[in-house]
Amino acid sequence: MxxxxxxxxxxxxxxxxxxxxxxxxxxxxxxxxxxxxxxxxxxxxxxxxxxxxxxxxxxxxxxxxxxxxxxxxxxxxxxxxxxxxxxxxxxxxxxxxxxxxxxxxxxxxxxxxxxxxxxxxxxxxxxxxxxxxxxxxxxxxxxxxxxxxxxxxxxxxxxxxxxxxxxxxxxxxxxxxxxxxxxxxxxxxxxxxxxxxxxxxxxxxxxxxxxxxxxxxxxxxxxxxxxxxxxxxxxxxxxxxxxxxxxxxxxxxxxxxxxxxxxxxxxxxxxxxxxxxxxxxxxxxxxxxxxxxxxxxxxxxxxxxxxxxxxxxxxxxxxxxxxxxxxxxxxxxxxxxxxxxxxxxxxxxxxxxxxxxxxxxxxxxxxxxxxxxxxxxxxxxxxxxxxxxxxxxxxxxxxxxQLSIERQQHPGQVIYQQYCASCHKENGKGIDGSFPALAGSQKVTGNAVDLIRLVWNGTGTEPQMPAFNFLQEDELAKVLSYIRASWGNETHDITAGAVRNAVKKK
Ligand code: HEC
Incomplete structure (x- = not known):
């Protein structure tokens, strides 16, 4: 000592x-x-x-x-x-x-x-x-x-x-x-x-x-x-x-x-x-x-x-x-x-x-x-x-x-920047009239199963969002957890298991 x-x-x-x-x-x-x-x-x-x-x-x-x-x-x-x-x-x-x-x-x-x-x-x-x-x-x-x-x-x-x-x-x-x-x-x-x-x-x-x-x-x-x-x-x-x-x-x-x-x-x-x-x-x-x-x-x-x-x-x-x-x-x-x-x-x-x-x-x-x-x-x-x-x-x-380690970036943030930010923007505010804001969106903070299915399937009709069913289950879980935790949304995480259950083929 x-x-x-x-x-x-x-x-x-x-x-x-x-x-x-x-x-x-x-x-x-x-x-x-x-x-x-x-x-x-x-x-x-x-x-x-x-x-x-x-x-x-x-x-x-x-x-x-x-x-x-x-x-x-x-x-x-x-x-x-x-x-x-x-x-x-x-x-x-x-x-x-x-x-x-x-x-x-x-x-x-x-x-x-x-x-x-x-x-x-x-x-x-x-x-x-x-x-x-x-x-x-x-x-x-x-x-x-x-x-x-x-x-x-x-x-x-x-x-x-x-x-x-x-x-x-x-x-x-x-x-x-x-x-x-x-x-x-x-x-x-x-x-x-x-x-x-x-x-x-x-x-x-x-x-x-x-x-x-x-x-x-x-x-x-x-x-x-x-x-x-x-x-x-x-x-x-x-x-x-x-x-x-x-x-x-x-x-x-x-x-x-x-x-x-x-x-x-x-x-x-x-x-x-x-x-x-x-x-x-x-x-x-x-x-x-x-x-x-x-x-x-x-x-x-x-x-x-x-x-x-x-x-x-x-x-x-x-x-x-x-x-x-x-x-x-x-x-x-x-x-x-x-x-x-x-x-x-x-x-x-x-x-x-x-x-x-x-x-x-x-x-x-x-x-x-x-x-x-x-x-x-x-x-x-x-x-x-x-x-x-x-x-x-x-x-x-x-x-x-080591004086401080900054909190690691949210693991979902990387995925968000790669796949979502081009439309919904880094700040989650989207673009008026084209891409809805995810900040403050009820669809983001609401029912987890609906949210998973929405992003997994995309929207076929205009305005269109691509289907993200090519992501791994844990990747989708991370990015959805990220949008639920960001920009004041403060909703609980979504696990890879929840994704698996929600998109299970019948
Ligand atoms: C090419 C543009 C585009 C990309 C990329 C995109 N979205 Fe979307 N997203 C849209 C559009 C357009 C809508 C509105 C669809 C509608 O209203 O039918 C939408 C709607 C949503 C909604 C519903 C929001 C609300 O309040 O209506 C969520 C949640 C969402 N997107 C999440 C995501 C996530 C997560 C990603 C990345 C994995 C993503 N989006 C990538 C275009 C995009």
Whole structure:
């Protein structure tokens, strides 16, 4: 008990509590474990692999087994996480840093051996006005050379974005902020508040949604994280205004709603707008806000976290594990770790063996109480402890470091979104004159057998609803339980047995 308390104290203060620090690092085992996380089965350790940095705004796992990082003041370095040796590859003299500006996003070409290109985004002043510049460098003799300007757009000290990626097919994806002018996000002529898609030479790809425009998707406020999953689905995390931080699944030629709609539909005004223009809704929205930042798709060696998005947060100072549905189209649950232990988190990447690296952001313009610590900013490594290490650290393992698991999404909600929401809408309000509202419907809250038969058989006559007799009994039970439990309906569940009885062939 006493040990456990000590461990909590030590880890809450971000102190090392084991094994003294070694200056000669040849393996990760030479580094102390600063914190532990108990999952269902796996126990994770957290180590500091780099410290005394100045806001590592982006971190990428390099083809050379080093972590490539931008620091906001204007440098690019590569760090060997095992030895801690840091090599500066580039310093950009005209970076302008104030609040949210500076050297920000970075992407390495997925095939650096034959295409040694690195794309960076930084802010500079042009006639005293901030400009956000996207550039390409070549990697040669362990430095970055031959700056080529790909694109320049207006910048700002707030809502400035931005992240960059290079896709497998070699296209540059650049997420830009609305620079605190919401109207930019809906204006297709402005390149702010957008996700842009470029060729590596800065030209517009012929297969862009509009071959005359860089715009790939629009309606964004301030994207802070971008990631592809293994299948090439693109996800983005975004800062909302006073409400509704978001994670979105990005589809080409789609409008994500800002500033007309924040998050999902919560007001009558948003509801009426959503009927007039086609808007993509977030996979998940957070109110109160958490200030989401870097995001990465994870399918590595930690079984509990497989097939999820890992999301870092600034304001909430935490790591969110967002479990995805099999097809990657939905977020099923949200678990939160590392809250308020290491301060703000900015960037995240994974190594091919499934270790996770996070960077802190405690030397930015908005440090939380008690930060920065002397060792800030740092890059942390999260990895599964071996049986031997668990034994060694057992007295220190902090039980319950998982701060909260949000209630899992209702199992029927997924089915509802797949089969019913297209007509009856996510909010259960349907469409006047076409599809009846399920919220407040007596047919939903009334006799269970009638309800089961209605949805199982559909309605043959106009207005038509298809028959859902192709669903499994338990699937129908789940979706009907969901509509009976949602939007104020508050009626008891329907079991798979009840479905079976109600639709039994005579
Ligand atoms: C293609 C559009 C469409 C889809 C998809 C659809 N419905 Fe319907 N639904 C309708 C229409 C149209 C009606 C009205 C039928 C009528 O009045 O004869 C209806 C009526 C209903 C009603 C009766 C509501 C009332 O108060 O009259 C319920 C309950 C219902 N649907 C549930 C579901 C469920 C559950 C799903 C998904 C498994 C679903 N619907 C999918 C079109 C759809």
């Amino acid at each position: 006493k040990w456990k308390r000590l461990a909590v104290l030590a880890s809450a203060a971000g102190l090392f509590f084991c094994c003294g620090r070694s200056d000669d690092r040849n393996t990760f085992a030479d580094l102390p474990v600063a914190y532990t996380i108990q999952l269902k089965e796996t126990v994770l350790g957290v180590q500091t692999v780099a410290d005394s940095m100045d806001v590592p705004w982006e971190i990428n796992w390099g083809f050379d087994q080093r972590i490539w990082t931008t620091e906001q003041g204007g440098t690019v370095s590569a760090i060997d996480p095992v030895t801690g040796i840091k090599k500066q590859l580039l310093s950009i003299p005209d970076v302008w840093r104030k609040r949210s500006t500076g050297l920000l996003g970075m992407a390495l070409h997925p095939d650096m051996k034959s295409m040694p290109y690195v794309v960076l985004n930084y802010t500079r002043l042009q006639d005293s006005v901030p400009v956000s510049r996207l550039v390409r460098y070549e990697y040669k003799d362990d430095t970055l050379v031959n700056e080529k300007i790909l694109l320049e757009i207006p910048g700002n000290t707030g809502h400035n974005g931005s992240r960059v990626l290079i896709s497998k097919e070699g296209k540059v994806i650049w997420a830009t902020g609305d620079i605190a002018k919401g109207e930019n996000a809906q204006n297709l002529k402005s390149l702010n508040g957008k996700i842009l898609r470029l060729n590596l030479d800065g030209s517009i790809p012929a297969d862009n949604p509009d071959p005359g425009s860089y715009v790939y998707a629009w309606g964004f406020r301030n994207i802070q994280g971008l990631a592809f999953n293994d299948e090439g689905i693109l996800y983005a995390s975004e800062h909302g205004d006073v409400t509704d931080d978001e994670v979105n699944l990005i589809r080409p030629a789609s409008n994500y709603g800002w500033p007309l709609i924040s998050g999902k539909i919560n007001t009558n005004q948003e509801d009426s707008i959503s009927r007039k223009i086609s808007i993509e809704f977030p996979l998940k929205a957070w109110t109160p806000t958490i200030a989401p930042a870097g995001i990465v798709y994870y399918n590595g060696q930690i079984p509990e976290w497989k097939h999820s998005l890992l999301l870092t947060t600034l304001k909430a100072q935490s790591l969110h594990v967002l479990k995805l549905s099999d097809d990657g189209q939905l977020i099923l649950s949200d678990s939160i770790y590392l809250g308020s232990v290491f301060g703000r988190f900015r960037a995240i990447c994974t190594s091919p063996n499934g270790d996770i690296y996070l960077s802190t952001s405690n030397r930015d313009w908005n440090p939380p109480n008690g930060f920065p610590l002397k060792e800030d900013d740092r890059i942390l490594r999260i990895f599964p402890l071996t049986k031997g290490e668990i034994k060694k650290y057992r007295p220190f393992i902090v039980q319950n470091t």
